[in-house]
Amino acid sequence: MDIITITKENLKNEHICCAISNKEDIQVVSKKSWIAERLDDGLVFKKGNVRGKCFIEYIPAEKAWGPIEAPGYMYIDCLxxxxxxxxxxxxxxxxxxxxxxxxxKGMKGLVVLSSKKKxxxxxxxKYFRHKGFKLADTAEPYFELLYLPFDNTAEIPKFKPSVKNTAIQEQGMVLYYTAQCPFTAKYAPLIEVVANENDIPFKSVKIETTAEAQNAPSPFTTYSLFYKGKFVTHEILSENKFLKIAKALSSE
Structure with missing residues (x-):
C-alpha cells in the first residue's frame, strides 16, 4: 500500500473521513475545513491510497488541540x-x-492520548505500549499520556495541571467538543436538540481555536460531556445513548 500525504492541493479530492463516503456530508466538510486550517501549524495527515479507515494524523505538540505540555514532541491525534x-x-x-x-523534523519523540484500558x-x-510507548502522565478518571522518546534525555511530557482532576464549575449538562473528529459535526448538534426537546438543562461549547483547546477542562477535547461539574464521558453519543445517560444521571 502506498501512503498519501494530505496537502492543501489534494485535500478537496482525497477521502479522509473514516467511514463517511459522501464528500459533501457536513461531517466531511467540517473535518476538511479543520484540517485546512491546521496545515499551516504543521499538521500532517497521511493515509493509505484507499477509501477507508487507514490513516494517521499528527501535529507538533506546541500546536496540539489538547491541554498537554510536551515541547519538541509530535502529538498523534489519531491512528x-x-x-x-x-x-x-x-x-x-x-x-x-x-x-x-x-x-x-528534529522532534524529541512522539506523544499520544490514551486510556487505562482500550x-x-x-x-x-496495548498497541502503543507494544510499540515502545511509556506512561508519561495520568488524568482522572482514566486518561493516560503515553510517549515514545527518540532520546532518553528528552523531557517527559505531562498534562496541564488544570485537567489532572477533570471538573468544571458549570452545572447542568455541558458538552465541550471540536471539529477534529468528523462525527461531532453531526452528533453534537443532535443531542442538543434532544436535550431541548426533553427539557434537559444543556449547553454546548464548540472549541474553535488552538488556545481554547489547550486550556480545555478535559484531556480529550474532541468530545467531553460534563454533568453538575463532573466529567461523564468522552464517547460521541447518539440521541438514544445520550437520553439513557441523562436519565441515569438525573435519578442519582
Whole structure:
C-alpha cells in the first residue's frame, strides 16, 4: 500500500473521513475545513491510497488541540486502521512513517492520548505500549499520556495541571467538543436538540481555536460531556445513548 500525504492541493479530492463516503456530508466538510486550517501549524495527515479507515494524523505538540505540555514532541491525534485494512501491518507502516517524518523534523519523540484500558475514540494503550510507548502522565478518571522518546534525555511530557482532576464549575449538562473528529459535526448538534426537546438543562461549547483547546477542562477535547461539574464521558453519543445517560444521571 502506498501512503498519501494530505496537502492543501489534494485535500478537496482525497477521502479522509473514516467511514463517511459522501464528500459533501457536513461531517466531511467540517473535518476538511479543520484540517485546512491546521496545515499551516504543521499538521500532517497521511493515509493509505484507499477509501477507508487507514490513516494517521499528527501535529507538533506546541500546536496540539489538547491541554498537554510536551515541547519538541509530535502529538498523534489519531491512528486508525480498521475493516479490510486491519491485520496487514498497516498500523505499523503508518506509525513508522510518523516516526521517520518526526525524526527528520528534529522532534524529541512522539506523544499520544490514551486510556487505562482500550476505549472508543482513544488510542489503544496495548498497541502503543507494544510499540515502545511509556506512561508519561495520568488524568482522572482514566486518561493516560503515553510517549515514545527518540532520546532518553528528552523531557517527559505531562498534562496541564488544570485537567489532572477533570471538573468544571458549570452545572447542568455541558458538552465541550471540536471539529477534529468528523462525527461531532453531526452528533453534537443532535443531542442538543434532544436535550431541548426533553427539557434537559444543556449547553454546548464548540472549541474553535488552538488556545481554547489547550486550556480545555478535559484531556480529550474532541468530545467531553460534563454533568453538575463532573466529567461523564468522552464517547460521541447518539440521541438514544445520550437520553439513557441523562436519565441515569438525573435519578442519582
Amino acid at each position: 486508525w486502521v480498521s475493516g479490510q485494512f486491519k491485520g496487514q501491518g498497516n498500523s505499523s507502516m503508518l506509525l513508522e512513517e510518523c516516526i521517520r517524518d518526526s525524526k527528520e 476505549m472508543p475514540f482513544i488510542a489503544d494503550p
